[in-house]
Amino acid sequence: MTDTHAYKQLEALFHKIHNLRHLASMAHWDSATMMPPGGSEARGEALAEISSLINDLLGSPATGELLERADQARDRLSAWEQANLREMKREWFNASSVTSELVRRHAIASSRCENAWRSLREQNNWKDFQPLLSEVIELTREQAAMRSDASGLSPYDALLNLYEPGQLSSQLDAVFSRLKAFLPSFVMHIAEQQKADVLVQPAGQFPAEKQKALAMELMEAVGFDFQHGRLDTSHHPFCGGVPEDVRITTRYSNNDFSESLMGVLHETGHAKYEQGLPRKWISQPVGRARSMGIHESQSLFQEMQICRGQAFLQFCAPLMHRHLGNGQTPDSCWDADNLYQLYNRVKPGYIRVNADEASYPLHVILRYELEQDLISGSLKVADIPEAWNEKMQAYLGLPTKDNYRDGCMQDIHWTHGMLGYFPTYTLGAMNAAQLYQAANQSITSLDEQISRGDFLALNQWQAENIWSWGSYHSTDALMQQATGEILNPDHFIRHLRERFTPA
C-alpha cells in the first residue's frame, strides 16, 4: 500500500462515519421534536449502538496505523488534505485516549444523572442529586486524567480541548480576569441607569403560528436556506441535523414573543455556519465547524451583534408589527427605539440562559472557576452550593443559599459530564464582537444595509472569512486572518460600552 493510498482509505473511512453520524443526528433531532414518549427506550438503545459503532471505527488501532502511514506521505498531500489529516488525527486521538469501558460507564452514569435531574431540579432536591452528580464528576475526572496522560495537557485543559482545540486555561484566565474586573460594576451601573427608561412592554396574546411566520420570514431574510433546513419546536432550543439539512428549534410563549424570536435568530446563526461549511469537504473532518467557541461566535454574531442592534430592529420593527401587531399591545411597542430598549435590558438574574449580554460572561466565569476546582479535586461536589452562593454574591450580588433550582442545579452540562464546555460561550461572545468590528470596517455602510434588510455583503464576508474554511485553520489562525489579530477581549468590552451607553 502506498502512503497516499492510506490517506485515501482514511477519507473513505471518514466519509462512512459522516454517513452514520447523519443518522445519529437526525435521530437526536427526532427525539427532541417528534418522538412520542414511549419511543425513548428503543431510541436510546439505537443511539448508543451507533455511537459505539462510530467510536469503534474511529478509535481503532487500524485507524491509528493508517494515520501513521498517511503522515509519512504528507508532503504529497495538498494543503487541504494536510489540514484534513491533522483533523483526522485529532478525532482519532480524542476517541482513542480513553478506554471504551470508561466511556460506557460514563455514559450510563450521565444518563442516570440527567434523567434524575429533570425531576430533582423541579423539586429543588440537592440531597438526592448530589450522589448522582458525584459519580459523574468522578468518572469525568478519570477521563480527564486519561486524556491528560495522552496529551500532556493538564486534566482540565484536556477536557477544554475537546470543545475548543488549542485553547489553554492559562490564556482563558488572563482574558476572563479582564472581564471580571470590568463586568460586575458595569452591570450594576447600567442596570441602575436603565431604571429611568420609559419602556412600552409588549402585552397580549401572540399565537405560536404567528410567531413562527415572523421567525421564518426573518430567517429567510438573514440567509437561512430552507432548501437545506427546517424550523421546529422543542423543549430546549438547539441547532441540530447535518450541514446539508440543518434543523433548528425554538419554543413559543403565548404571552411573550421576544424570547422565541431572538432564540430563533441565535440558532439561525449556528445554522448559517453549518450551511456555509465547505461543500467539497463536507464529509471530512476538515469540513466540520472549527470549534464550539467559533460556533457560538456565529450564533452571537447573528443575535447580539446584528439582531439586537439598532439597524436590524429598524428593519425588523414593521415586520413584527405586521405579524404580531393586532393584539392589545399598543403600536408604540413596535417602535424600533422601544424594541431596542426591550432587547437590551441589563438586569442581574439567577439563570444563565435568561441572562443579558453583559451579565452572561459572569455566569460563565463562575462555572469555569468551579469546574476547574472540581477537576483538580480542590472542590468537592458536596461543597458546590456554598461556592456557588459565594460567587453569585460576588459577581452579581445575588445570594443562592438553599435555592439549588436557580443555582447550581440549573444547567444540564455537568449532569452529563460536559466540563470544559462553558467557557466556549464567552469565547463566542468575544469572538463575535471582534469579528463584527472587522466586518464593519471592511463593508461600506453596513448599518445602512442591515436597516434595509440587505445581508448579502455581510453573509459573503462571513462565508469568506469563517464558514468556508471549516476546520482548515486553527482558531487563532482563523481569527488572525479574519480580523488581523487573535482573540482580544477589548472588542467585546467596547461593544458592551457602546451598546449599553446612551448616545
Place this chain on the structure above:
Amino acid sequence: MTDTHAYKQLEALFHKIHNLRHLASMAHWDSATMMPPGGSEARGEALAEISSLINDLLGSPATGELLERADQARDRLSAWEQANLREMKREWFNASSVTSELVRRHAIASSRCENAWRSLREQNNWKDFQPLLSEVIELTREQAAMRSDASGLSPYDALLNLYEPGQLSSQLDAVFSRLKAFLPSFVMHIAEQQKADVLVQPAGQFPAEKQKALAMELMEAVGFDFQHGRLDTSHHPFCGGVPEDVRITTRYSNNDFSESLMGVLHETGHAKYEQGLPRKWISQPVGRARSMGIHESQSLFQEMQICRGQAFLQFCAPLMHRHLGNGQTPDSCWDADNLYQLYNRVKPGYIRVNADEASYPLHVILRYELEQDLISGSLKVADIPEAWNEKMQAYLGLPTKDNYRDGCMQDIHWTHGMLGYFPTYTLGAMNAAQLYQAANQSITSLDEQISRGDFLALNQWQAENIWSWGSYHSTDALMQQATGEILNPDHFIRHLRERFTPA
C-alpha cells in the same frame, strides 16, 4: 464455544441489527414527512451506508457459521428460540443468496428508474421510461436466478418468498383463478345495480386540521397507542417507524374527507400489528411481522372488514358530523346508511390504489400475471403496454392504449424491482375476510360492540391470534390456528357478496 453460546451470539447480532434498522426506519420516515428537498442527496448516501452495513453484518460467512453451530444444538433451545433460529436463517439466506455487487447495481438502477419515473409518469412518457425499466427488470431477473439457484424455488417464487415466505405461485394460481372466474362479472353487475342508489355526496371544505382531529380520535378509539406512535402527512401514505414507535402518514384533500379517513384507518391496521408484536422478542427476527400478506390482512381487516362496515359507520357517523359537519354538506350526508353507500361504491377504474374492494384483486392479478412473464422472459418490457391494455379490457372492460400514466406506469413497485410483491395485497384481502369471520364466530355480538365503539374484545382476539405470535408460526400455521383452516378464498368471496348485495 458451546453451541448455545453460538445462539446467544446470534441474538446479540440481531439485536444490533435491530438497533441499526431503527435509525434507518426513522430516516426513511423523515425523508417522506419532514426532510427539505436539499437534504435528499446526503440522506440517500446515509441510507445506502446503513443498508450495506446491515447487509454485511447479516449475510457474512461468520453469521453463516454461527447459524450452523447453533443449529447443532437446537434441541437445547426453547420453542421460541428454535423459531427465532429458523427466522435468523431465513434472513441470512436472503442476504447471502445474492452478491453484494448485484445488490449494488440493482440499487443504483432502481434509484435511477424511480427518480425518472416521478416526472416521466406525469408526462405519460413511456418511450424514455422503457430502457430504465428494462435495466431494472434485467437485474431483477439476475437476482431471481441467483435466489432460485440458492433455494431450489422457481425464479419468480424465489422473489415471492421475500415478501410471503412459504408461498408458491402454483398455489396462488389456483386461488387467483377462482377470483378471475368470479370477479369480472360480479364487478359489472354490482356497478350496474348501484347506479340506482340515491347517494348524498359530501361537499364543502374539510380543513386538514379537522380531518386530522377526527382521524386521531378514531385511531385512538380503535386502539392505536399514541404513546408509541404518530400520525403525519406525506405524499404517499405509509406505515413506518419501528414497533416501539410506529409512524403512519396520510394526505388530506380539502374537498374530500373520505379518502384520507379510510387511508388512516388502513395504516392504523398495519400500526396495531406492529404495536402488538411480542415485546419480549422485539429485537429478534421471530418478533417481526410474519409476512406482507399477513401485514396487509391486518390493514384490510381494519379498513375493509371493520371500518367500511355498517356497524362501524354507525359508531363513526356522529363523530364525523361533529368534526366535519359545519360545511355546506347537508346533514343527511352523515347518515350511517349514506356513509355505507359512499364507502362501498363499486366502479371499475384505471388506478389500483383508488380501486374499490371488488375490483382491486383484478388489478393485482393483472400485475401478477405480467410480472411472472417478465421474470420468465416470455414478456419483454417493450410489450408491457400492449399486454396491460389487453388484460385491462378483459378484466375490467377498460382500454389503456397510449395511456401509460394510468396504465402500466402508475405503480412504483417495478421501478425498484419489487416483483413478487403485488400478490400480497390480495392475499391480505383474503386472509382478512377469513380472519374476520373467525373473530365474528368467536366473539358474541361483535357487531353490536363495534357499533358502540368498543374494540376491546376484537383487539384482544387479534392480539392473541395474530399480533403476539410475530413470526413464530408459518403463515399457513398461523391461519390454521386462528381460523381452523389455511387460506380459503371462499370467505373473501362470501364477504364481497354480503357487502355488495343489498339485504
